[in-house]
Amino acid sequence: MKKRYTLEQKHWDNPADHPMPEHARVPATLTIGNVKIAPATVLAPMAGVTDTVFRRFIKNASQFSADADSNAANVEAATSNQQSGCGLIMTEFTSADGLSRMRETKRKRYLTYYDDEHPISAQLFGSNPETLADSARIVQDAGFDLVDLNLGCPAKRVVACNGGSGLLRDLPLIETIFKAVRAAVTIPFTVKFRIGWNDANIVCVELAKLAEDCGLNAAALHARTREDGYTGQARWEYIAAVKDAVKIPVIGNGDIRTPEDAAAMVDATGCDAVMIGRTAPSNPWIFRQIAQYTASKEATGVGTYDHPTNDDRYRMIRTYFQMMVDELAIEEQAEAARAAAITASGQIARDQRHRDCVGKMKQFASWFTHGVPGGSALRKQIFDSKNGAAVLGAVEHFFETKQAVEEANAEAILA
Template identity: 85%
Template sequence: MKKRYTLEQKRWDSPVEYTMPERTRVPASFSIGNVQIAPATVLAPMAGVTDTVFRRFIKNASQFSAATDAADVAEETSNQQSGCGLIMTEFTSADGLSRMRETKRKRYLTYYDDEHPISAQLFGSNPETLADSARIVQDAGFDLVDLNLGCPAKRVVACNGGSGLLRDLPLIETIFKAVRSAVTIPFTVKFRMGWNDHHIVCVELAKLAEDCGLNAVALHARTREDGYTGQARWEYIAAVKNAVSIPVIGNGDVRTPEDAAAMVDATHCDAVMIGRAAPSNPWIFRQIAQYTATGKYDQPTDQDRYRMIRDYFGMLVHEIEIEEAAEATRAAAITASGQVAREQRHRDCVGKMKQFASWFTHGVPGGGALRKQIFESKKGPAVLDAVEAFFARKADTLMQEAEELEAILN
């Protein structure tokens, strides 16, 4: 069977359980070029996941509640607005971006004002095309542009993109110089340790990035051959940090606030990037910020999970309504092709709801029943109705149990 790199398969192999270091915390802030990022946490770019809806959802999920803001969270040790300091787009093909019509390009580069600071990630292997696409990203108002040298998917590597480029450092140098000369916004790179254990290039690559004027590097501490298996080898993050003076962002096996603090303690990295943990625990950034500020953090309640599922699915439906309203202003009537596009958007919306259902219901007692209803739904509103009904039943059950317990105690 062919090896596929889908997010659903990116599970942790026997994850190490860390305890909180006594003194080390995730830094309150760091800077990439002239962009201040607070706190020093980054949402990793994930194909099929980090679209504008999910990014804004993470921002909202990461906010502290009003009850804890004033009492517990010191501004100098935590976030001003959100527990997630920097968000990143899904990786986008530079070749495709440079060839797209302006209207289609906007769909790939859509973001909202409340997403700043935001970085757009590109992949490709042609220096001129990557430079052109970086200019497009800059003109679109993004705060940073990032080059993907980490994706292990075969279809990307086959085009010499993602981690495929790790076998050609001279070409990477040419790309670095072309993109750096094309834009004035901060330019960063996310990469893996190397192609395999016999071809580890992360320290050399980080030095090359610094020499070419890049503003920060992010290392996923696995090789391309590793995929998402085994343990991330944080010692290589430490080696990169020791080798360069630009900010180093650590990535790999951060599932909890304890993991984030342990990574900073072990590597002295400037920031922590979180990928796989975010869809199943969107509160992880808030939890890290809470721990940084107070030494403790909250676990999500059933009510938190209800609001999370309802809000995210509601945002998906609302995004479709926005797109359809925009189309209506451009055309007096819906053409046949427009109707097909509309139906496809609704299918994509429900498909994404189903994709996220297994993550969002993780840890919810009886969540299997909700997942079944979501998988059987055909329309977005039907999914929202299923969510409302499921949590209403849970609330009724909890109230009944409380009343029975009170009757026993009395």
């Protein structure tokens, strides 16, 4: 059976419990080139996930209040981006070949972001040095703060084009790409990669040194091979080896499920920041929790953080789905402004966007309802919905019914 690397299948295999040293915590800040990132946490680029709606949603979900009653009271506002626990967000990986060939109007859609997303990094994949350099210039001209090269995606369709982790088998070509992109842009240039193609081809230390020699500003390592996919345990010792080998900032990625995991990775590897991927869709509060954990540990020596209530989950699901519907309306208004009449092809494109919106709602429902009692019933209602309004109605009905039952039970107890 062929392997397919989809986010839905990226579950953890018997996740390890890491020892928690007394003073372990995520750094308050990280500087990549001339870009300050605070705190030192990064939302990983995820295909089909980290579009502008999800990125802004994560920034909002990660915000904390630095008041006297908050666990985050000791996290100074000056060391955080808009008091968000997420320091840096990244786009979905984008094909350099596709980007360089797109019309300007379509290119803007792929590179859409909003002012409140800064600092933001655009991730590119491809294998042609000149095309990647051209696309990096496009990214820079679009106002992104950083540009990143994907050398980690294990998906077969990407590897087949020698993109993503497929390039790990060709370090000389990687060097050519590094030099071409570095010469093309002045914004910080980073790379995200895996430890190697397989256990017989571990190249992470050599690759990190190459990145440093070619003028890259930071390196992010997902501590698995391409052959591993998302199975087994991330091997953090390779993050430590890379950190020991280079002076540029090193960002650790792999198996961070909790604030404790984030602190343990920093302690075990010495990495300068942590990158979080598949935990974010199922627990959008993870960045805020890390900020709270860090602040409370600094203040009291004991790391604590808030856990979402059912009301929190309701607001989160409702907010994200509404943001998707609103973004769809913005796209349609922009399209209507460009065309006096809706052509047949335009109508087809509009219908496809609506299907994509509803499809993504259904995709995210399985993550967002994780841990919600009776969540399977809500997922079924969402999956049976035909449009965005129906999805929002299903969410409203589920949580209103749940609240009514809880209130009735409480009254019965008091009686």
